[in-house]
Amino acid sequence: MKRSWIVIVVWIIAGVGAIGTARELLYNLWYLLTALIVFCYAWAWTSIRWVDVQRHTHTNRSQVGKMAEEHFVVTNRGPFPKLWLEVRDRSTLPEHAASKVVDSLGSRQARTWSVKTRCRQRGRFLLGPVSLTSGDPFGLFTMQRQLNHLAETSFIVYPATVDLPFFAPMMGPLSGGGTLRRRTHYVTTNVSGVREYAPGDSFNRIHWPSTARTGRLISKEFELDPTADVWLFLDLERAAHVELIWAESDGRAEMLLPWERPSKLRLAPSTLEYAVTIGASLTKHFIARDQAVGFVGYGRHREVIPADRGERQLTKILELLAVISAEGRIPIGEVVAAEGTHLGRNTTAVIVTATDRDNWVSAAYELNRRGVNVVAVVLESQSFGSSTSNEAMAAQLAATGVLTYMVREGDNLVQELATPYGHVGTQAKYQVQ
Numbered sequence: 360m361k362r363s364w365i366v367i368v369v370w371i372i373a374g375v376g377a378i379g380t381a382r383e384l385l386y387n388l389w390y391l392l393t394a395l396i397v398f399c400y401a402w403a404w405t406s407i408r409w410v411d412v413q414r415h416t417h418t419n420r421s422q423v424g425k426m427a428e429e430h431f432v433v434t435n436r437g438p439f440p441k442l443w444l445e446v447r448d449r450s451t452l453p454e455h456a457a458s459k460v461v462d463s464l465g466s467r468q469a470r471t472w473s474v475k476t477r478c479r480q481r482g483r484f485l486l487g488p489v490s491l492t493s494g495d496p497f498g499l500f501t502m503q504r505q506l507n508h509l510a511e512t513s514f515i516v517y518p519a520t521v522d523l524p525f526f527a528p529m530m531g532p533l534s535g536g537g538t539l540r541r542r543t544h545y546v547t548t549n550v551s552g553v554r555e556y557a558p559g560d561s562f563n564r565i566h567w568p569s570t571a572r573t574g575r576l577i578s579k580e581f582e583l584d585p586t587a588d589v590w591l592f593l594d595l596e597r598a599a600h601v602e603l604i605w606a607e608s609d610g611r612a613e614m615l616l617p618w619e620r621p622s623k624l625r626l627a628p629s630t631l632e633y634a635v636t637i638g639a640s641l642t643k644h645f646i647a648r649d650q651a652v653g654f655v656g657y658g659r660h661r662e663v664i665p666a667d668r669g670e671r672q673l674t675k676i677l678e679l680l681a682v683i684s685a686e687g688r689i690p691i692g693e694v695v696a697a698e699g700t701h702l703g704r705n706t707t708a709v710i711v712t713a714t715d716r717d718n719w720v721s722a723a724y725e726l727n728r729r730g731v732n733v734v735a736v737v738l739e740s741q742s743f744g745s746s747t748s749n750e751a752m753a754a755q756l757a758a759t760g761v762l763t764y765m766v767r768e769g770d771n772l773v774q775e776l777a778t779p780y781g782h783v784g785t786q787a788k789y790q791v792q
Contacts, residue, residue: 363399363499370396399495402442406493407504409437412446414457414509416486423519423636424624427452427476429486433461434469441465445492452476452484452514481518481635481681485511517677518632518639519624525777526644527709527734527762552580587705587732588651588666591676592698593638594691594712595658595683601713602629603744603768628768630713630738631685637711637736637772639680646673654679655698659686663698692719695726704730713738715749724759735763736776742767757781 370392377385415430435441441464448457455476464470489509494501553566556576569577594600626632638654645652646668653666654676662683664675691712699722702708708731710723727733735756741748756763763780766772 362497366392366396366499395497396499399497399499402495403493403500403502405437405439406441406444406495407491407502409435410441410444410491411436412489412491412506412509414486414489416512416514419486419512419514420517421478421514422517423478423481425478427455427478427514427516429457429474430471431457431459431474432469432471433464435464435466438466441493442496443493447490447492448486449488449490450484450486450514452478452486452516453480455486478516481516481632483682484514484516486514487511515678515681518635518680519626520636520640520643521624521772523640523644523773523776526641527707527764527779550579553577554580587707588653589641589645589707589709590653590655590666590698590702591638591641592691592695592708592710592712593634593654593656593680593683594694594710594714595656595685595687596690596714597685597687599691599712599714599716600630600634600685601740601743601745602627602631604628624772628743630740630743633738633743633766633768633772634711634713635680635683637766637776639677640772640776641709641711642673642676642680646670652676655694656683657687657689657694658683690714690716690719692716692722695719695722699726699729699731702726702731705732707732707734709734709736711736711738713740713743713749715740715745715747715752717749717752717755720752720755720759723756723761727759727761733761735761737763737765737780739765739767742769753780 370389373385373389373392376382377389411432411434413432413434415432417428417430421427431446433444433446442462444461444464446457446459446461448455450457455474457474459472461470487509488511489506490503491506492501492503553569554577556565556578560576560578564578566577566579624636626636642652642654649668651666651668652672654662654664656662656679662679664672664679691710691714695708695710699708708723708726710719710733712719712735723733723735735753737749737753737756739748739750739753741750750765753763753765757780764776764778765780766775
């Protein structure tokens, strides 16, 4: 723009001089500059017109460690070629470099490119908005056009998960827990009765003997399998979490080609990120085994997801864990004491915390005494930069009969969540090479 202002100032001086002196040379110079300004402005204006930009996102969800992929198509639908076009994407997804300069785009031609970004941070981000910028050959004018049809769209990155071959066997009078006399829309192995066929019932729900006997379609009703619910308690108290500074040399800027996968999962050295990853992994572990999983967390607000099973429940919990933050003020002991009153016998409560205060041990012990199977996952706070250690608290939990796991910064989660605190031998069986 500085260059355009210089040309305009020279154009004004030439015009004033031509009128004042009536010299032909100044008139010719003024005419030349007038034609140049009009030509460049018209070129810049037409450069951003009759251009169509399309973006195609494969999915609006991804996961930490996986790829987010987009495909862009820029089409010149006008009669004039485009000298250069800058497609500027203002997405908030970290390291998502979708902006591109397209040069020499002829009439009725199109240019395509793909963008692959490895997701390194959980959260909810925005893809877009997108703007189009171009100018004239002499660089006098630059014009920009906002592409309203490519407005902001939401993109969510789920937390990372690990596959756990083994974790805390469920305890109860039956395999997995007590029988639950609850009707469900899921198809299970427990048939509780029959009813009239309803539109939408699948063929595997039809009870053919009753259908043949009555002459009309009869559907089966099911009960939940005899398994105990699992409730995940995630400590979101702000004072309970600590983190280390993650230097570039720690692997955050590890150079990988788009199609390569990292050799191992690298989590930020933060107790919150470890707690969220552990919570997501446990949810996936229990859902895969047809357990009903619920979630409790007191962050900025009270977050409770009732216990349920299936992929839909997994998605609900992962979406919450993707955006959750440690902004709570209520200690985990008060959360367990308040929410634990709703838990029945043979229910399993998994408590994930990094606190170094042991005032919640009594709440966990009280739940255990009432017949709730309590499992504690303690993040060793000193390994994450805290001045104090909570390992003694883990030993105290284990001594009261609470099944306890301890995880330190940099640990292999698959191995550590297969070895209860104070136990040996389990790790060798489930160790991942």
